[in-house]
Amino acid sequence: MQQASSGYLKGRIRREDIIAAAAALYAEAGYHGSSLREIAKRAGITHAGLIYYFPTKEALLAAVLERRDADAVERLQLDIPAGLDYLRHMVALMEYNLRRRGLVDLYVRLAAEAVGADHPAHEYFDRHYRMARDHAVASFAVLGERGELRSGVDPAVAGLSFIALMDGLQVQWLTNPDRVDLVGAVRIFLQDLISVEL
Amino acid sequence: MQQASSGYLKGRIRREDIIAAAAALYAEAGYHGSSLREIAKRAGITHAGLIYYFPTKEALLAAVLERRDADAVERLQLDIPAGLDYLRHMVALMEYNLRRRGLVDLYVRLAAEAVGADHPAHEYFDRHYRMARDHAVASFAVLGERGELRSGVDPAVAGLSFIALMDGLQVQWLTNPDRVDLVGAVRIFLQDLISVEL
DNA sequence: CCTACCGATCGGTAGG
DNA sequence: CCTACCGATCGGTAGG
Numbered sequence: 001m002q003q004a005s006s007g008y009l010k011g012r013i014r015r016e017d018i019i020a021a022a023a024a025l026y027a028e029a030g031y032h033g034s035s036l037r038e039i040a041k042r043a044g045i046t047h048a049g050l051i052y053y054f055p056t057k058e059a060l061l062a063a064v065l066e067r068r069d070a071d072a073v074e075r076l077q078l079d080i081p082a083g084l085d086y087l088r089h090m091v092a093l094m095e096y097n098l099r100r101r102g103l104v105d106l107y108v109r110l111a112a113e114a115v116g117a118d119h120p121a122h123e124y125f126d127r128h129y130r131m132a133r134d135h136a137v138a139s140f141a142v143l144g145e146r147g148e149l150r151s152g153v154d155p156a157v158a159g160l161s162f163i164a165l166m167d168g169l170q171v172q173w174l175t176n177p178d179r180v181d182l183v184g185a186v187r188i189f190l191q192d193l194i195s196v197e198l
Numbered sequence: 199m200q201q202a203s204s205g206y207l208k209g210r211i212r213r214e215d216i217i218a219a220a221a222a223l224y225a226e227a228g229y230h231g232s233s234l235r236e237i238a239k240r241a242g243i244t245h246a247g248l249i250y251y252f253p254t255k256e257a258l259l260a261a262v263l264e265r266r267d268a269d270a271v272e273r274l275q276l277d278i279p280a281g282l283d284y285l286r287h288m289v290a291l292m293e294y295n296l297r298r299r300g301l302v303d304l305y306v307r308l309a310a311e312a313v314g315a316d317h318p319a320h321e322y323f324d325r326h327y328r329m330a331r332d333h334a335v336a337s338f339a340v341l342g343e344r345g346e347l348r349s350g351v352d353p354a355v356a357g358l359s360f361i362a363l364m365d366g367l368q369v370q371w372l373t374n375p376d377r378v379d380l381v382g383a384v385r386i387f388l389q390d391l392i393s394v395e396l
Numbered sequence: 397c398c399t400a401c402c403g404a405t406c407g408g409t410a411g412g
Numbered sequence: 413c414c415t416a417c418c419g420a421t422c423g424g425t426a427g428g
Contacts, residue, residue, distance in 0.1 A: 014413095028314065029230075030228065030230065030311060032227075032228065032230065032231045033230045033231075035405075035406065035407085036406085036407065036408090037405080037406080037407090045413070045414090046413080046414060046415085047406095047407085047408095048408085048409085048413080048414065048415080048416090049413050049414065050413095051407085051408070051409090052413055052414095053413090055408095056407080056408085057407065057408090105313065105314075108310050108313065109310050109311065109313070111310070111369055111373075112306050112307050112309070112310030112311070112369060113228060113307065113310070114373070115303065115306065115307070115369065115372035115373050116226065116303075122373070125373055126373055126374050129370050129373055129374065130374070130377070133370075133377075152390075153390075154386070157379075157382065157383055157386050160367070160370070160378065160379075160383055161363060161367075161383050161386075161387055163366065163370065164362075164363050164365075164366030164367040164369075164370060164383070165359055165362050165363050165366055166366065167362075167365070167366035167369055167370075168361065168362030168363055168364065168365035168366035168367075168369075169358070169359070169362040169366075171309055171310060171313065171362075171365055171366075172327050172331075172358070172361065172362055172365075174313035175309075175312070175313050175320070175323055175324055175327055176324050176327065176328070179327075179328070179331075180358065181355075181358075184355065185355055185358055185359050185362070188352070188355050188359075189359055192350075192351075192390075212397095233421075233422065233423085234422085234423065234424090235421080235422080235423090243397070243398090244397080244398060244399085245422095245423085245424090246397080246398065246399080246400090246424085246425085247397050247398065248397095249423085249424070249425090250397055250398095251397090253424095254423080254424080255423065255424095397428105398427105398428085399426105399427095399428090400425105400426085400427095401424105401425080401426080401427105402423105402424085402425075402426095403422105403423105403424100404421105404422080404423095405420100405421085405422070406419105406420080406421070406422085407418105407419105407420095408417105408418085408419100409416105409417080409418075410415105410416085410417080410418095411414105411415095411416095411417105412413105412414085412415090
Protein backbone atom coordinates (compact mmCIF):
# COMPACT_ATOMS: atom_id res chain seq x y z
CA MET A 1 0.00 0.00 0.00
CA GLN A 2 2.75 2.37 0.92
CA GLN A 3 4.64 1.28 -2.15
CA ALA A 4 1.63 1.94 -4.36
CA SER A 5 0.98 5.31 -2.76
CA SER A 6 4.61 6.26 -3.20
CA GLY A 7 4.42 5.10 -6.80
CA TYR A 8 1.39 7.25 -7.46
CA LEU A 9 3.11 10.26 -5.95
CA LYS A 10 6.21 9.74 -8.05
CA GLY A 11 4.02 9.41 -11.13
CA ARG A 12 2.25 12.64 -10.34
CA ILE A 13 5.52 14.49 -9.86
CA ARG A 14 6.83 13.06 -13.12
CA ARG A 15 3.69 14.21 -14.92
CA GLU A 16 4.17 17.71 -13.53
CA ASP A 17 7.79 17.74 -14.67
CA ILE A 18 6.75 16.75 -18.17
CA ILE A 19 4.00 19.38 -18.30
CA ALA A 20 6.40 22.09 -17.12
CA ALA A 21 9.00 21.07 -19.71
CA ALA A 22 6.35 21.02 -22.46
CA ALA A 23 5.00 24.46 -21.52
CA ALA A 24 8.51 25.90 -21.58
CA LEU A 25 9.29 24.44 -25.00
CA TYR A 26 5.91 25.43 -26.48
CA ALA A 27 6.77 28.98 -25.50
CA GLU A 28 10.11 28.78 -27.27
CA ALA A 29 9.19 26.84 -30.39
CA GLY A 30 5.40 26.67 -30.57
CA TYR A 31 3.35 23.51 -30.32
CA HIS A 32 4.12 22.09 -33.75
CA GLY A 33 7.75 23.08 -33.40
CA SER A 34 8.17 21.15 -30.16
CA SER A 35 9.21 17.50 -30.40
CA LEU A 36 8.33 14.89 -27.84
CA ARG A 37 11.98 13.90 -27.78
CA GLU A 38 13.15 17.38 -26.73
CA ILE A 39 10.41 17.69 -24.11
CA ALA A 40 11.29 14.25 -22.76
CA LYS A 41 14.98 15.12 -22.62
CA ARG A 42 14.27 18.21 -20.53
CA ALA A 43 12.12 16.11 -18.20
CA GLY A 44 14.91 13.56 -17.88
CA ILE A 45 13.33 10.58 -19.65
CA THR A 46 13.18 9.10 -23.14
CA HIS A 47 10.48 10.08 -25.59
CA ALA A 48 8.93 6.63 -25.35
CA GLY A 49 8.83 7.11 -21.59
CA LEU A 50 6.95 10.36 -22.08
CA ILE A 51 4.37 8.53 -24.18
CA TYR A 52 3.83 6.17 -21.26
CA TYR A 53 2.39 9.18 -19.39
CA PHE A 54 0.79 11.03 -22.30
CA PRO A 55 -0.34 8.70 -25.10
CA THR A 56 -0.24 11.32 -27.88
CA LYS A 57 1.24 14.74 -28.56
CA GLU A 58 -2.24 16.27 -28.34
CA ALA A 59 -2.91 14.71 -24.94
CA LEU A 60 0.15 16.52 -23.63
CA LEU A 61 -1.03 19.82 -25.11
CA ALA A 62 -4.41 19.36 -23.40
CA ALA A 63 -2.66 18.74 -20.08
CA VAL A 64 -0.57 21.91 -20.48
CA LEU A 65 -3.66 24.03 -21.15
CA GLU A 66 -5.57 22.48 -18.24
CA ARG A 67 -2.62 23.16 -16.03
CA ARG A 68 -2.45 26.77 -17.15
CA ASP A 69 -6.12 27.31 -16.32
CA ALA A 70 -5.78 25.71 -12.91
CA ASP A 71 -2.82 27.97 -12.12
CA ALA A 72 -4.60 31.10 -13.27
CA VAL A 73 -7.70 30.41 -11.21
CA GLU A 74 -5.68 29.46 -8.15
CA ARG A 75 -3.11 32.24 -8.05
CA LEU A 76 -5.03 35.10 -9.57
CA GLN A 77 -8.59 34.30 -8.62
CA LEU A 78 -9.90 34.78 -12.12
CA ASP A 79 -13.24 33.52 -10.91
CA ILE A 80 -13.94 36.75 -9.03
CA PRO A 81 -17.25 38.43 -9.91
CA ALA A 82 -17.54 40.92 -12.75
CA GLY A 83 -17.00 44.57 -11.85
CA LEU A 84 -14.28 47.05 -10.98
CA ASP A 85 -12.36 44.45 -8.96
CA TYR A 86 -12.14 42.20 -12.00
CA LEU A 87 -10.56 44.98 -14.05
CA ARG A 88 -8.12 45.67 -11.21
CA HIS A 89 -7.22 42.00 -11.15
CA MET A 90 -6.48 42.07 -14.86
CA VAL A 91 -4.03 44.92 -14.29
CA ALA A 92 -2.43 42.83 -11.55
CA LEU A 93 -2.26 39.93 -13.99
CA MET A 94 -0.35 42.09 -16.47
CA GLU A 95 2.06 43.08 -13.70
CA TYR A 96 2.53 39.42 -12.83
CA ASN A 97 3.12 38.57 -16.50
CA LEU A 98 6.08 40.99 -16.64
CA ARG A 99 7.98 38.50 -14.49
CA ARG A 100 6.79 35.43 -16.41
CA ARG A 101 7.85 35.92 -19.97
CA GLY A 102 7.60 32.19 -20.68
CA LEU A 103 3.95 32.15 -19.72
CA VAL A 104 3.11 35.08 -21.98
CA ASP A 105 5.13 33.49 -24.75
CA LEU A 106 3.22 30.23 -24.45
CA TYR A 107 -0.11 31.99 -24.53
CA VAL A 108 0.64 34.31 -27.46
CA ARG A 109 2.25 31.61 -29.60
CA LEU A 110 -0.45 29.03 -29.03
CA ALA A 111 -3.29 31.51 -29.56
CA ALA A 112 -1.87 32.51 -32.95
CA GLU A 113 -1.17 28.93 -33.94
CA ALA A 114 -4.68 27.90 -32.95
CA VAL A 115 -6.67 30.39 -35.06
CA GLY A 116 -7.17 27.60 -37.61
CA ALA A 117 -10.19 25.41 -36.90
CA ASP A 118 -8.11 22.26 -37.36
CA HIS A 119 -5.60 23.06 -34.60
CA PRO A 120 -5.98 20.85 -31.52
CA ALA A 121 -6.15 23.91 -29.25
CA HIS A 122 -8.64 25.84 -31.40
CA GLU A 123 -11.71 25.03 -29.32
CA TYR A 124 -9.82 25.85 -26.15
CA PHE A 125 -8.97 29.36 -27.35
CA ASP A 126 -12.41 29.95 -28.85
CA ARG A 127 -13.89 29.19 -25.44
CA HIS A 128 -11.14 31.14 -23.65
CA TYR A 129 -11.75 34.31 -25.68
CA ARG A 130 -15.52 34.02 -25.33
CA MET A 131 -15.24 33.77 -21.55
CA ALA A 132 -12.68 36.58 -21.28
CA ARG A 133 -14.84 38.89 -23.39
CA ASP A 134 -18.04 38.02 -21.54
CA HIS A 135 -16.46 38.71 -18.17
CA ALA A 136 -14.97 42.00 -19.32
CA VAL A 137 -18.24 43.12 -20.93
CA ALA A 138 -20.16 42.20 -17.78
CA SER A 139 -17.69 44.21 -15.70
CA PHE A 140 -18.19 47.35 -17.77
CA ALA A 141 -21.95 46.80 -17.67
CA VAL A 142 -21.86 46.67 -13.85
CA LEU A 143 -19.92 49.93 -13.81
CA GLY A 144 -22.44 51.41 -16.24
CA GLU A 145 -25.38 50.58 -13.98
CA ARG A 146 -23.64 52.42 -11.17
CA GLY A 147 -23.03 55.44 -13.38
CA GLU A 148 -19.29 54.89 -13.15
CA LEU A 149 -18.74 54.64 -16.89
CA ARG A 150 -17.70 57.59 -19.03
CA SER A 151 -20.72 58.77 -21.04
CA GLY A 152 -21.08 57.11 -24.42
CA VAL A 153 -19.06 54.02 -23.56
CA ASP A 154 -20.59 50.76 -24.85
CA PRO A 155 -19.76 47.85 -22.52
CA ALA A 156 -19.74 45.36 -25.42
CA VAL A 157 -17.14 47.31 -27.39
CA ALA A 158 -15.12 48.19 -24.29
CA GLY A 159 -14.92 44.53 -23.23
CA LEU A 160 -13.84 43.29 -26.65
CA SER A 161 -11.29 46.07 -27.03
CA PHE A 162 -9.89 45.55 -23.54
CA ILE A 163 -9.07 41.87 -24.20
CA ALA A 164 -7.69 42.73 -27.65
CA LEU A 165 -5.50 45.50 -26.24
CA MET A 166 -3.91 43.19 -23.68
CA ASP A 167 -3.15 40.56 -26.32
CA GLY A 168 -1.71 43.04 -28.79
CA LEU A 169 0.45 44.72 -26.17
CA GLN A 170 1.88 41.36 -25.16
CA VAL A 171 3.03 40.61 -28.70
CA GLN A 172 4.83 43.95 -28.98
CA TRP A 173 6.28 43.56 -25.51
CA LEU A 174 7.63 40.11 -26.30
CA THR A 175 9.14 41.39 -29.53
CA ASN A 176 10.90 44.26 -27.80
CA PRO A 177 10.34 44.58 -24.02
CA ASP A 178 12.25 47.85 -23.72
CA ARG A 179 9.89 49.79 -25.93
CA VAL A 180 6.53 48.75 -24.53
CA ASP A 181 4.99 49.83 -21.22
CA LEU A 182 2.54 46.95 -20.88
CA VAL A 183 0.96 47.83 -17.56
CA GLY A 184 0.94 51.59 -18.14
CA ALA A 185 -1.02 51.32 -21.38
CA VAL A 186 -3.61 48.96 -19.88
CA ARG A 187 -4.08 51.19 -16.85
CA ILE A 188 -4.58 54.31 -18.94
CA PHE A 189 -6.97 52.55 -21.30
CA LEU A 190 -9.17 51.49 -18.39
CA GLN A 191 -8.96 54.78 -16.48
CA ASP A 192 -10.09 56.62 -19.61
CA LEU A 193 -13.24 54.51 -19.77
CA ILE A 194 -14.38 54.86 -16.18
CA SER A 195 -15.20 57.82 -13.94
CA VAL A 196 -13.96 56.30 -10.67
CA GLU A 197 -10.42 55.68 -9.50
CA LEU A 198 -9.02 52.39 -10.84
CA MET B 199 17.72 38.39 -77.03
CA GLN B 200 14.02 37.71 -77.29
CA GLN B 201 14.61 34.23 -75.95
CA ALA B 202 16.48 35.60 -72.96
CA SER B 203 13.87 38.27 -72.30
CA SER B 204 11.14 35.64 -72.44
CA GLY B 205 13.16 33.48 -70.11
CA TYR B 206 13.55 36.26 -67.58
CA LEU B 207 9.83 36.96 -67.68
CA LYS B 208 8.97 33.33 -67.13
CA GLY B 209 11.39 33.24 -64.22
CA ARG B 210 9.82 36.28 -62.66
CA ILE B 211 6.35 34.81 -62.97
CA ARG B 212 7.54 31.54 -61.48
CA ARG B 213 9.07 33.41 -58.56
CA GLU B 214 5.78 35.20 -57.95
CA ASP B 215 3.91 31.89 -58.03
CA ILE B 216 6.25 30.44 -55.44
CA ILE B 217 5.96 33.50 -53.20
CA ALA B 218 2.16 33.41 -53.38
CA ALA B 219 2.09 29.70 -52.58
CA ALA B 220 4.48 30.22 -49.66
CA ALA B 221 2.45 33.10 -48.23
CA ALA B 222 -0.72 31.01 -48.40
CA LEU B 223 0.88 28.06 -46.64
CA TYR B 224 2.57 30.21 -43.98
CA ALA B 225 -0.89 31.52 -43.15
CA GLU B 226 -2.23 27.98 -42.76
CA ALA B 227 0.67 26.27 -41.02
CA GLY B 228 3.10 28.97 -39.90
CA TYR B 229 6.63 29.34 -41.18
CA HIS B 230 8.19 26.39 -39.39
CA GLY B 231 5.16 24.25 -40.18
CA SER B 232 5.45 24.86 -43.92
CA SER B 233 7.64 22.48 -45.92
CA LEU B 234 9.43 23.45 -49.11
CA ARG B 235 7.95 20.34 -50.71
CA GLU B 236 4.35 21.41 -50.03
CA ILE B 237 5.01 24.96 -51.21
CA ALA B 238 6.68 23.63 -54.35
CA LYS B 239 3.78 21.28 -55.04
CA ARG B 240 1.31 24.17 -54.89
CA ALA B 241 3.51 26.15 -57.26
CA GLY B 242 3.65 23.20 -59.65
CA ILE B 243 7.34 22.25 -59.33
CA THR B 244 9.53 19.93 -57.26
CA HIS B 245 11.10 21.08 -54.02
CA ALA B 246 14.55 20.97 -55.60
CA GLY B 247 13.18 23.21 -58.34
CA LEU B 248 12.02 25.69 -55.73
CA ILE B 249 15.52 25.77 -54.26
CA TYR B 250 16.79 26.78 -57.69
CA TYR B 251 14.88 30.04 -57.22
CA PHE B 252 15.27 30.46 -53.44
CA PRO B 253 18.47 28.91 -52.13
CA THR B 254 17.23 28.42 -48.54
CA LYS B 255 13.97 28.33 -46.60
CA GLU B 256 14.84 31.66 -45.01
CA ALA B 257 15.45 33.34 -48.37
CA LEU B 258 11.89 32.45 -49.34
CA LEU B 259 10.56 33.89 -46.09
CA ALA B 260 12.44 37.13 -46.74
CA ALA B 261 10.92 37.31 -50.23
CA VAL B 262 7.41 36.80 -48.84
CA LEU B 263 7.87 39.62 -46.31
CA GLU B 264 9.35 41.98 -48.92
CA ARG B 265 6.45 41.18 -51.17
CA ARG B 266 3.95 41.91 -48.42
CA ASP B 267 5.50 45.30 -47.76
CA ALA B 268 5.55 46.22 -51.43
CA ASP B 269 1.85 45.32 -51.71
CA ALA B 270 0.90 47.30 -48.63
CA VAL B 271 2.67 50.44 -49.78
CA GLU B 272 1.31 50.15 -53.31
CA ARG B 273 -2.34 49.39 -52.63
CA LEU B 274 -2.88 51.18 -49.35
CA GLN B 275 -0.43 54.03 -49.54
CA LEU B 276 1.00 53.37 -46.12
CA ASP B 277 3.60 56.00 -46.83
CA ILE B 278 1.11 58.83 -46.42
CA PRO B 279 2.07 61.52 -43.90
CA ALA B 280 1.19 61.23 -40.23
CA GLY B 281 -2.11 62.78 -39.17
CA LEU B 282 -5.84 62.19 -39.34
CA ASP B 283 -5.63 60.78 -42.87
CA TYR B 284 -3.23 58.11 -41.68
CA LEU B 285 -5.68 56.97 -39.01
CA ARG B 286 -8.45 56.91 -41.61
CA HIS B 287 -6.25 54.79 -43.85
CA MET B 288 -5.71 52.31 -41.06
CA VAL B 289 -9.47 51.92 -40.69
CA ALA B 290 -9.66 51.33 -44.44
CA LEU B 291 -6.90 48.74 -44.06
CA MET B 292 -8.97 46.89 -41.47
CA GLU B 293 -11.95 46.93 -43.84
CA TYR B 294 -9.73 45.57 -46.60
CA ASN B 295 -8.42 42.85 -44.29
CA LEU B 296 -11.96 41.55 -43.73
CA ARG B 297 -11.84 40.23 -47.29
CA ARG B 298 -8.28 38.88 -47.04
CA ARG B 299 -8.30 36.41 -44.22
CA GLY B 300 -5.16 34.71 -45.56
CA LEU B 301 -3.19 37.94 -45.33
CA VAL B 302 -4.25 38.56 -41.74
CA ASP B 303 -3.49 34.95 -40.91
CA LEU B 304 0.01 35.24 -42.34
CA TYR B 305 0.72 38.40 -40.40
CA VAL B 306 -0.65 37.23 -37.05
CA ARG B 307 1.00 33.82 -37.21
CA LEU B 308 4.41 35.10 -38.26
CA ALA B 309 4.40 37.94 -35.73
CA ALA B 310 3.75 35.49 -32.88
CA GLU B 311 6.29 33.00 -34.17
CA ALA B 312 8.89 35.74 -34.50
CA VAL B 313 8.81 37.11 -30.94
CA GLY B 314 11.91 35.03 -30.24
CA ALA B 315 15.16 36.78 -31.10
CA ASP B 316 16.40 33.71 -32.97
CA HIS B 317 13.54 33.61 -35.47
CA PRO B 318 14.57 34.65 -39.00
CA ALA B 319 11.72 37.18 -39.16
CA HIS B 320 12.38 38.68 -35.72
CA GLU B 321 14.23 41.75 -36.96
CA TYR B 322 11.60 42.34 -39.60
CA PHE B 323 8.79 42.47 -37.03
CA ASP B 324 10.83 44.50 -34.55
CA ARG B 325 11.34 47.11 -37.28
CA HIS B 326 7.72 46.77 -38.45
CA TYR B 327 6.29 47.44 -34.97
CA ARG B 328 8.66 50.32 -34.35
CA MET B 329 7.63 51.99 -37.60
CA ALA B 330 3.93 51.36 -37.05
CA ARG B 331 4.09 52.80 -33.52
CA ASP B 332 6.14 55.82 -34.58
CA HIS B 333 3.73 56.70 -37.34
CA ALA B 334 0.68 56.30 -35.11
CA VAL B 335 2.27 58.34 -32.31
CA ALA B 336 3.22 61.06 -34.79
CA SER B 337 -0.36 61.12 -36.09
CA PHE B 338 -1.81 61.66 -32.63
CA ALA B 339 0.84 64.29 -31.95
CA VAL B 340 -0.19 66.20 -35.09
CA LEU B 341 -3.82 66.10 -33.95
CA GLY B 342 -2.73 67.29 -30.52
CA GLU B 343 -0.97 70.33 -31.92
CA ARG B 344 -4.18 71.26 -33.71
CA GLY B 345 -6.19 70.88 -30.52
CA GLU B 346 -8.09 67.96 -32.03
CA LEU B 347 -7.18 65.47 -29.32
CA ARG B 348 -9.41 64.80 -26.33
CA SER B 349 -7.90 66.44 -23.27
CA GLY B 350 -5.50 64.27 -21.31
CA VAL B 351 -4.66 61.95 -24.21
CA ASP B 352 -0.94 61.11 -24.47
CA PRO B 353 0.09 60.54 -28.12
CA ALA B 354 2.75 57.98 -27.11
CA VAL B 355 0.30 55.80 -25.22
CA ALA B 356 -2.45 56.27 -27.82
CA GLY B 357 -0.13 55.20 -30.66
CA LEU B 358 1.11 52.10 -28.88
CA SER B 359 -2.41 51.10 -27.83
CA PHE B 360 -3.83 51.68 -31.30
CA ILE B 361 -1.40 49.25 -32.92
CA ALA B 362 -1.90 46.74 -30.11
CA LEU B 363 -5.68 46.97 -30.40
CA MET B 364 -5.63 46.18 -34.12
CA ASP B 365 -3.37 43.16 -33.60
CA GLY B 366 -5.39 41.79 -30.72
CA LEU B 367 -8.69 42.23 -32.55
CA GLN B 368 -7.32 40.34 -35.53
CA VAL B 369 -6.44 37.30 -33.40
CA GLN B 370 -9.94 37.15 -31.92
CA TRP B 371 -11.51 37.76 -35.32
CA LEU B 372 -9.51 34.92 -36.89
CA THR B 373 -10.46 32.61 -34.04
CA ASN B 374 -14.17 33.37 -34.41
CA PRO B 375 -15.14 35.91 -37.12
CA ASP B 376 -18.82 35.96 -36.16
CA ARG B 377 -18.25 37.35 -32.72
CA VAL B 378 -15.82 40.18 -33.44
CA ASP B 379 -16.63 43.51 -35.08
CA LEU B 380 -13.10 44.36 -36.18
CA VAL B 381 -13.76 47.65 -37.95
CA GLY B 382 -16.39 48.87 -35.50
CA ALA B 383 -14.10 48.50 -32.49
CA VAL B 384 -11.20 50.29 -34.20
CA ARG B 385 -13.43 53.14 -35.31
CA ILE B 386 -14.89 53.67 -31.86
CA PHE B 387 -11.46 53.52 -30.21
CA LEU B 388 -10.16 56.26 -32.49
CA GLN B 389 -13.26 58.43 -32.33
CA ASP B 390 -13.09 58.38 -28.53
CA LEU B 391 -9.58 59.81 -28.63
CA ILE B 392 -10.16 62.70 -31.01
CA SER B 393 -12.51 65.67 -31.02
CA VAL B 394 -13.05 65.87 -34.79
CA GLU B 395 -15.05 63.59 -37.05
CA LEU B 396 -13.05 60.52 -38.11
C1' DC C 397 14.40 23.15 -63.68
C1' DC C 398 14.51 17.47 -62.66
C1' DT C 399 16.00 12.74 -60.60
C1' DA C 400 18.19 10.75 -57.03
C1' DC C 401 20.08 10.92 -52.91
C1' DC C 402 21.97 12.39 -48.00
C1' DG C 403 21.69 12.53 -42.77
C1' DA C 404 18.56 14.06 -39.38
C1' DT C 405 14.32 14.10 -37.12
C1' DC C 406 9.44 13.25 -36.47
C1' DG C 407 5.25 10.68 -33.75
C1' DG C 408 4.15 6.37 -32.57
C1' DT C 409 4.49 1.07 -31.66
C1' DA C 410 6.30 -3.58 -29.94
C1' DG C 411 7.74 -5.96 -26.32
C1' DG C 412 9.46 -6.25 -22.27
C1' DC D 413 9.61 3.36 -17.69
C1' DC D 414 13.57 1.53 -21.49
C1' DT D 415 15.65 -0.37 -26.05
C1' DA D 416 14.85 -0.94 -30.57
C1' DC D 417 12.44 -0.17 -34.34
C1' DC D 418 8.81 1.60 -38.05
C1' DG D 419 7.40 4.59 -42.09
C1' DA D 420 7.16 9.34 -43.15
C1' DT D 421 9.02 13.75 -43.75
C1' DC D 422 12.40 17.40 -43.34
C1' DG D 423 16.06 20.95 -45.70
C1' DG D 424 19.62 20.68 -48.60
C1' DT D 425 23.14 18.79 -52.19
C1' DA D 426 25.10 16.47 -56.51
C1' DG D 427 25.02 16.31 -61.07
C1' DG D 428 23.06 17.01 -64.96
